[in-house]
Amino acid sequence: MTQLENDICEVEFSIDVAGEDVPCVIWKPRDSVKSRVMIAMGHGGSQHKKTQSIRDRAIRYAATFGWTSLAIDAPKHGDRITRSEAEAESRKTQSRIRGDVTAPSLSAGDKIAFLDKLATQAVTEWQAALDTSIVFFATDVDSVAYWGISQGTWIGVPLLAKDQRFKCAVFGLAQLHPDHVAFKNAAARITVPLRFAFQWDDTIRSREYGLALFNAFGSSDKSMHINPGGHTEIPTAEIASWDLFFQHHLR
Numbered sequence: 001m002t003q004l005e006n007d008i009c010e011v012e013f014s015i016d017v018a019g020e021d022v023p024c025v026i027w028k029p030r031d032s033v034k035s036r037v038m039i040a041m042g043h044g045g046s047q048h049k050k051t052q053s054i055r056d057r058a059i060r061y062a063a064t065f066g067w068t069s070l071a072i073d074a075p076k077h078g079d080r081i082t083r084s085e086a087e088a089e090s091r092k093t094q095s096r097i098r099g100d101v102t103a104p105s106l107s108a109g110d111k112i113a114f115l116d117k118l119a120t121q122a123v124t125e126w127q128a129a130l131d132t133s134i135v136f137f138a139t140d141v142d143s144v145a146y147w148g149i150s151q152g153t154w155i156g157v158p159l160l161a162k163d164q165r166f167k168c169a170v171f172g173l174a175q176l177h178p179d180h181v182a183f184k185n186a187a188a189r190i191t192v193p194l195r196f197a198f199q200w201d202d203t204i205r206s207r208e209y210g211l212a213l214f215n216a217f218g219s220s221d222k223s224m225h226i227n228p229g230g231h232t233e234i235p236t237a238e239i240a241s242w243d244l245f246f247q248h249h250l251r
Contacts, residue, residue: 006063007033015132017125023079024129025049026137027058028068034140037067037250040130040166042148042156044173046089048078057147065247068138072129074155075121097231099203112180118151119158119182126159143250147242149173149197150231154183161186168249170242172197173231175209176216187216195245196224197238202231 002010007030014023028035039061041054049071058069073080081089095103106114134141146169148156153174160166171194176184194217198210214224227235 004059006059008059008062011137013132013137015125015128017128018121020075020125021080022072022125022129023049024070024072024133026068026070026133027055027062028138029062029066033066035062035066035068035138036140037065037143037145037246038130038133038138038141039067039069039246040126040144040146040148041069041071042126042146042152042159043071043074043077044149045151046077046086046093047151048086049073050078065243067246067250068133068141070129070133070138072125074151075118075125096204108177108179112177112183115154115180116182119155119186122155123159123162126155127163130163130165143167145169145246145250147246149234157183157190158186160192161189166192168193168246170195170197170245172234173199173202173205174213175205176213177209178212183213184216187213188218191218191220193221193245193249194219194223195242196222197234198224198226199231199233200226200228201233204231 004010009028009030011026011028014021041058043049043051043054054071061067061069092104096105130144144165144167146156146160146166149172153171156169156171160169169192176187196214200207225238227238
């Protein structure tokens with residue numbers, strides 16, 4: 001356990017799920033403060049559990065609201081691959097985001113198969129991480145929410161469709177291909193309040209398919225916020241609005 005500024009604790013641990021070591025991290029207020037809210041944070045593709053934006057947000061949530069945050073490395077991400085492999089994946093992702101037509105990419109069918117396999121493994125790992133966290137590190141938690149955009153949404157949607165402990169969610173930067181039946185069915189099973197963020201000029205997401213995903217969600221309390229700009233250009237005002245969303249639904 002590492003003690004950070006403002007009496008925030010950063011706790012790294014790992015769990016064994018189906019024979020694989022899954023690295024996890026929690027940020028929480030000092031032990032004398034009860035934290036009744038946990039935010040599960042799913043990182044993006046080629047990122048990791050302690051990506052700077054996730055870590056900064058988690059520390060701010062603990063210091064400002066007294067919330068606990070949990071993040072894990074997705075399969076073949078973070079500490080589950082070598083540094084050189086992570087750097088290669090990051091370069092490939094950044095090339096696609098820049099609109100490089102020569103960057104390696106999967107066919108629609110292969111991408112759907114990849115995402116379904118990823119979600120099947122990651123959902124089981126997330127559930128195990130939540131179980132362990134609430135038993136050993138965040139015993140006072142009674143409200144759980146999810147935040148995850150891009151790959152965090154590809155994993156988060158199947159997770160919330162299966163796990164009923166979540167009270168609300170922030171998704172974004174993802175889409176629904178017409179042939180992605182499992183993802184569409186998972187989205188339809190989600191009924192908690194949710195926010196969906198989308199970038200209108202995203203080079204790796206289709207506007208039509210982004211709208212299709214929003215329409216597929218089964219929630220009656222849902223909103224889609226569309227902003228100009230590319231995949232990594234979500235404006236500061238949009239990010240700030242997530243705090244208000246969580247405060248409203250987790251108070």
